[in-house]
Amino acid sequence: MAQAAGRSASQTAVAPPGRARRAGGTILKYVILGFFALITIYPLILVVSTALKDPLRITVNPFQLFSSWHPQNIVDAWRIGQFGSFFFNTVKITVPVVVLVVALSVLAAYALARLNFPGKGLVFLLFTLGLMIPFTSVMIPLFYQLRDMGLLGSIWAVILPAVAGSAGFGIPLGVFLMRGFYLDLPNELAEAARVDGATEFQVFYRVMLPLSAPGVAVLSVLVFFQTWNTFLLPLLYLPGTENRPLATGLYQFAAGRTQDYGLIAAGALIMAVPVLVIFLIAQRQFVKGVTTGALKG
Amino acid sequence: MFIGPGLLHSIVFIIGMVVVSALVSTWRWDLVSPPEFIGLGNYQRIMADEMFWLTLKNTAFFVLLSVPTGLALSLGLALAANTKLRGVTFFRTAYFFPYIASMISVAIVFRWLYNSDYGLMNSFLGWFGINPIDWLGQCSTAMPAVALLAVWKGLGWNMTLFLAGLQAIPSHLYEAAQMDGAGRWRQFWDITWPLLSPTTFFVGVTSVLGSFAVFDAAYALSGGNISRCLTFYMVYTWQQGFQNFDMGYAAALAWVLFAILGVITFVQFRVLSKRVHYELG
Numbered sequence: 001m002a003q004a005a006g007r008s009a010s011q012t013a014v015a016p017p018g019r020a021r022r023a024g025g026t027i028l029k030y031v032i033l034g035f036f037a038l039i040t041i042y043p044l045i046l047v048v049s050t051a052l053k054d055p056l057r058i059t060v061n062p063f064q065l066f067s068s069w070h071p072q073n074i075v076d077a078w079r080i081g082q083f084g085s086f087f088f089n090t091v092k093i094t095v096p097v098v099v100l101v102v103a104l105s106v107l108a109a110y111a112l113a114r115l116n117f118p119g120k121g122l123v124f125l126l127f128t129l130g131l132m133i134p135f136t137s138v139m140i141p142l143f144y145q146l147r148d149m150g151l152l153g154s155i156w157a158v159i160l161p162a163v164a165g166s167a168g169f170g171i172p173l174g175v176f177l178m179r180g181f182y183l184d185l186p187n188e189l190a191e192a193a194r195v196d197g198a199t200e201f202q203v204f205y206r207v208m209l210p211l212s213a214p215g216v217a218v219l220s221v222l223v224f225f226q227t228w229n230t231f232l233l234p235l236l237y238l239p240g241t242e243n244r245p246l247a248t249g250l251y252q253f254a255a256g257r258t259q260d261y262g263l264i265a266a267g268a269l270i271m272a273v274p275v276l277v278i279f280l281i282a283q284r285q286f287v288k289g290v291t292t293g294a295l296k297g
Numbered sequence: 298m299f300i301g302p303g304l305l306h307s308i309v310f311i312i313g314m315v316v317v318s319a320l321v322s323t324w325r326w327d328l329v330s331p332p333e334f335i336g337l338g339n340y341q342r343i344m345a346d347e348m349f350w351l352t353l354k355n356t357a358f359f360v361l362l363s364v365p366t367g368l369a370l371s372l373g374l375a376l377a378a379n380t381k382l383r384g385v386t387f388f389r390t391a392y393f394f395p396y397i398a399s400m401i402s403v404a405i406v407f408r409w410l411y412n413s414d415y416g417l418m419n420s421f422l423g424w425f426g427i428n429p430i431d432w433l434g435q436c437s438t439a440m441p442a443v444a445l446l447a448v449w450k451g452l453g454w455n456m457t458l459f460l461a462g463l464q465a466i467p468s469h470l471y472e473a474a475q476m477d478g479a480g481r482w483r484q485f486w487d488i489t490w491p492l493l494s495p496t497t498f499f500v501g502v503t504s505v506l507g508s509f510a511v512f513d514a515a516y517a518l519s520g521g522n523i524s525r526c527l528t529f530y531m532v533y534t535w536q537q538g539f540q541n542f543d544m545g546y547a548a549a550l551a552w553v554l555f556a557i558l559g560v561i562t563f564v565q566f567r568v569l570s571k572r573v574h575y576e577l578g
Contacts (some may be wrong), residue, residue, distance in 0.1 A: 033377055037391040046409075063417050140318060140547050141317035
């Protein structure tokens with residue numbers, strides 16, 4: 001496509017054909033890239049704009065962007081819409097999941113990548129199984145398990161399955177991601193520490209763990225996104241209102257008050273802000289996580 | 298000491314549950330009365346269940362609609378974004394946004410866009426003189442509407458994977474091809490496509506698995522009242538288990554899905570992996 005446009009540009013332009021062709025291609029590329037950026041970001045812009053809009057203006061023209069200034073929506077959603085309480089429930093669920101997934105996967109991944117022990121093959125197979133089994137296959141017995149443990153309706157009813165990977169990124173995927181990191185780390189540093197008399201755990205904690213920081217960052221962020229947004233887990237195992245997180249809270253709110261667009265958008269915005277902030281901060285860590293390859297050589 | 302806690306957790310919550318799930322699927326169990334062993338009775342019921350076949354067909358249709366579209370678009374976008382143009386990092390960041398957004402928020406916004414009275418989709422089509430369409434109200438458009446939402450949601454993630462794959466292709470191959478006078482099109486089919494095949498394979502397999510489990514998109518887009526044509530397999534399993542409390546039957550449904558996915562993934566590996574080039578050159 002880029003070529004076709006470049007050719008027609010070079011026929012009409014006076015400049016040397018090569019440069020004109022390149023300029024035409026560049027413009028076309030920007031048009032394509034910009035078009036898709038508009039499509040991907042538009043819902044976010046619409047949510048921000050609607051959240052700040054006067055209810056009257058919304059009924060007049062729902063899609064006019066930033067036509068009024070009415071931040072009261074956000075205050076109302078936080079208080080009256082209970083999004084404040086949904087927000088803290090989500091924090092209470094997400095933070096333990098991230099900590100548990102990262103801590104447990106890092107340990108297991110390190111052992112699988114770096115240590116030799118009997119039954120290693122079996123352990124690897126069990127984690128692989130955990131990776132392949134879809135959530136559908138376990139969602140029903142999990143309900144009974146959680147009920148029998150007396151956890152149904154508590155935040156642990158979401159935390160425990162999420163740590164196991166039911167929301168997407170759990171221990172099995174974490175183990176695979178981190179294992180790749182530990183396999184790639186140079187052995188010399190660990191050997192040097194061992195010669196200096198460090199225990200296996202010290203080698204891991206003092207030497208290998210800091211080296212894998214970019215991987216830990218990427219894993220934490222991915223687990224955070226998945227857990228923050230998970231909908232099916234609280235839908236199934238958190239039926240009450242007491243510990244309701246943002247995902248089911250927003251859903252119920254939107255289903256109940258279909259006309260309060262401003263408040264619904266404000267709720268969606270409250271849910272999106274932490275994710276956006278962490279994503280923008282982690283952007284660099286993402287890049288670092290990829291460029292660690294440079295350390296290898 | 299290193300492995301223990303993580304493994305124990307995985308065993309209790311995944312592998313143990315799978316065993317329990319297999320047991321439950323042989324019971325007739327409605328939560329109130331004690332479970333009754335009925336052998337393969339639930340599976341026989343599935344084969345005769347009209348809704349099972351309908352929801353399976355819906356899901357297969359959804360997969361066929363969304364996966365190839367998603368693959369083609371995200372590959373195309375990755376090719377476009379794989380340049381050194383100024384500001385390209387901004388675009389890549391923008392494309393990642395749908396991935397981190399919550400499906401519930403996004404579905405709410407898409408409901409506004411699809412609204413038949415004032416939705417932006419219909420205003421847009423109105424410019425071309427096309428009459429308003431009740432996007433979510435009829436089967437012929439509701440299915441593409443959900444597929445479009447799913448493609449939009451997965452675009453950035455898949456594009457990022459493709460981009461990483463593209464950047465792993467050594468540039469001297471393209472330089473050599475240019476010397477030989479190969480055009481862009483030739484370069485794509487002779488270098489990019491074969492060398493990118495491991496990424497394409499991975500994205501394809503994971504997209505198929507993910508699309509078969511479609512739930513949130515249909516649930517949130519329908520606003521609770523899921524029409525027959527949007528009742529996907531996961532939705533049906535959920536309805537049987539958590540609305541009709543027919544737990545044994547739902548567990549059996551989950552097992553049938555697991556078997557279907559296993560077969561599909563196996564076939565993908567057998568048929569396609571022969572065409573995947575893992576080595577360079």
